[in-house]
Amino acid sequence: MDAVTTARPPMSTRPTLARRLNEWGLLLAVIGAVIGFLIGYFIGNLAIANSFNEDNSLGSDPGILLGFALSALGFLAGMGFLNYPIGRLLGAKRPSEEDNAYMHGEGGGLGRYFRMTTDHKVIGLQYLVMILAFLFIGGLGAMFIRTELLTPTPSVANAQSYLTLVGLHSTLMIFMASAAIIGPFGNYFVPIMIGTRNMAFPRLEALTFWLLPPAGLILLSTVFLGGFTTGWTGYAPLADQNMLGMDSYLMGFALIGLSIGLSGLNMIATILTKRAPGMPLSRMPIFVWSVLVTSFLGALASPALIAAVLMELFSRTYQTTFFVPAGGGSPYLWENLFWFFGHPEVYIFILPAFGLVMEMLPVFTRRPLWGYRVGVGGMVGVGLLSFVVWQHHLFVSGLAPSLRPFYMFSTEMISVPTGIIYLVSLGTLWRARTRFSVPMLFMCAFFFNFLIGGFTGVFLSDVPSDFTLHASYFVQAHFHYTIMGGEVFALMAAIVYYLPKMTGRTMDTKLLRFQFWAVFVTFNGTFVSLLAVGILGMPRRVISYAAYLQPLNISASVFALALGLSMALFLGILIWEVVIKQRVAAANPWESLGVEWQVPTPVPTFNFDRVPVSWSLPYDYDTGRPAADFGPAVPALSGA
C-alpha cells in the first residue's frame, strides 16, 4: 500500500479580514445579539404592536419576540455563520482548502473553543462545557425548590416566582438532557467511530451548537420579564395568558427544537453516507446505532414542536386562537402536538445513554457485547414505538375513553424492546470478570436507577393507576429516575471514561469513588422520598402542601441538598484535575479495542492519516483484535 500524505496546505502568514474577525467571534456575537435585540424590539413595538394596541411597561409580545429572533440572528452573524451563505448567494468562490483547514481549527490554540469552528472534536468539547454549565444552573434551581419545600407553607418565594423557578429548572434541564450525550460524545466520537474525517455538514454541526447559548440566555431572560407559570410543557391556554416571560420560553424552545432537528439530519447523513470502507450497518458500533435512531427521532419529532410553537407565537403576536376555546381553538391541540414531540424526546434523552453504556460495557467486562443485533433491534423498536405512545400523557385530559386501551397497550409494549436492551447488557455482564472501575460503577447505578424508573413507569402507563398518580410527585420522581438516574449517571460514566481521550487528562479515582457513592445514595434518598410523597397524594408544582407530608419532604430536601453537593463535587474534581492540576492520562487507560482509542491523543485535526478499514465490531475481547485496520503506519492498540 502506498504511503499517502494528507498534509494540508500551510497557513498563510497574513490572515484575511474574515479570519481576524472570526478570532473575535464570541465578542462580535454578543455585540450582534445586543444590536439585533434592540432593532427587533424597536420594530416590533413600533411597527407591529401598535396595530394591536398592545401596551406593557416592558414592551409588547411582538417587540420582545422580534427582539429575541433578531438577537439570535445577530449572535449567529457575529459568530460568522452568515459569511458562507451570503458568499454563496453572491456567487463567490467556494472556500479554499486553506480556509477550510482554518475553519476546522488547524493551527488554532485555545481560541478555537471560543469561535465558530467546524472540527467536530472542538464542537464536542464546547457541548460538554455548555451541558455542564446548564446542569449547574438547573441544579441550583432544584436546590432553591427543595429549600422552599422544607416547609408546608411559602417561606422563601411566592407562588408566581416558585412556578417560574420550577419551569426554569425543568426547561433548562430538558435543554441539557436533549443534548447531554449526543452533543459532547456523539459529535466528538461518531465521526471517529465510523472512520470519517468530518461530519457531512460541518458548518451545520457548528450551528446546532451555537444555537444553544442564545436559546439558554433567552430562556433565562424570563426572570426579567415576569416569568412563566406553565412549567416545561407550556400548556395552553395558560401560555396565552402568561406575561412576557412566556415569550422567552417559546423562543428558547423554538431554537432548541431547531437545533435538535438539524443535528439529527446531520448525524443521519453522516452515519449513512460517510462510513469507512468495510463498515456496513451491521458492523457499526452500538453507540453509533443509538445516535442514528435518536437522530431519526429528533428529525421527525421536532417539527411537531416547531408547529406547536409557531401556533403559540402567532397567538401571542397576531392574537390567533388556536388554543382558546372561545375563539374556536382547543388546549388539547397543543397537548397533542407537544407530546407527539415530547414523548420521543424522552427517548432522545435515554437512547444515546443506553448506546453509550452498551459501548462501554464490553471494555469493563472484557467480553464481546452479547446479542449485538438484538440490542440494535431493541433500540429501533423503542424508536418506532415512541411515536405511538404520546396519548398516555393525556389520559386525564380529554382522551376519548375508547382510545385509552390502545395507548395503554402501546405504552406498556415499549417495555419489551427496552427490556431487550436490558437483557443485552445483562448478558454481557453474565459471568464476566468485571473491572469495577469508576465508569463501571456509574453504569451499575444506571441499571439500578433506570430499573426503578421503568417499573414506576408501568404504573403511569396503566389507565386506572395513572388517574390516581397523574400530576403527583410520583410522576416527577419517575421522570427523574429515568432521566437523572439514567442519562445523567451515564453522562458521568462517559465523562470519566472518555475524558482521557478528549483532553489527555484524567481524574483521581479515590475521589471519584467517594463521589459516586455520595451521588448514588443521595439520589436514591431524594427520589424514593418523592415517590412516597407522590403516592400519598402530593401534587407537583405547588408551593404549599399538607402538614403531614412535611417529614417526607424534609427527607427529600435534605437528600437533595446533599445530592447537589455531591454533583458539585464532581464538577469540582473535574475542574481541579483537568484544568488546574492537569493530571496526565494514559493513551488507552481502559484497554479498549474501539477505533476511537486507536488514534493518537490528542486526536489529529483531521482524525486519521488514512481512513481505516473496518473489519469487525469493536468488541472482540476474546481475541483482542482491534476493530479497524489503519494500514502499516499506525500500530494497533497504541498506548495500551
Added chain:
Amino acid sequence: MSDVSPTGLTAVDDVEGGGHTLVFSSRLVMAANTSLQLSLLFAFLYLRANNFGAMWHPSGVGTPPQVLALVSLAFPLIALVALWAVRSAVSKSRESGALSGLLGLALLAAILTGAVRILLMYQFNWTLDSAGTYADIATLWYAVMLAEFIGVGLWLLSLTMGHVRGTDRLSTSHARAILEQWTYITGVSIAVYLLVQYVT
C-alpha cells in the same frame, strides 16, 4: 497489521459522500418537512372537525381570492418546468449559455412566486383575533409555505450566481436535489391551496 484487511479493502484517503450525501440529505429534509406539514394538517382537520364554539369559519369570513391563489400556484409550476429542464441539461452536459438561461427563468419564476404569495396574504383581509380558526391555520400555513419557497429560492439563487459567475459549476446532484425540493414544496402548496379553498 496487514496492508489489506480480511474484507479485501484497503485504507483510503477520505470518505467523500459528495453528491450522494447532498441528495440524501435533501430527502431527509423533505422527510422532516413532511412531519411539519402533517402537524399542520392535523391541526387543520382537528379544528375543523370539532368546530369549537362554532368558531371554525364564522359567517362573513371569506376564503383567499381564487384568482390570485391560482396565480400563486402557476409560478412555482413554471419554475418546476424550468428546473426540470435544468436538470436534463446538466445530465446531458449541454452548453453553459442555455443552462444559464434556464436557471434565470427558474429564478425569475421563484421570485414571482414569493412576490405573489406575499400579495395574496395581504389580500386575505382577516382580523385574526376574531376570524375563527380557519383563518388562523390558513394564514399560518401560507406563511410556512412562503418561508419554504423563500428558503429554496435562496438556494436556487446561490446555484444560479455560482454558475453565472463561473465560480461553481452546477453539478448533477445539485440540479437533482433542488428539483426534488421544489417539486415537493410545489406539491404541498397545491395540496394546501385545495384544502384552504375547498375544505372550509
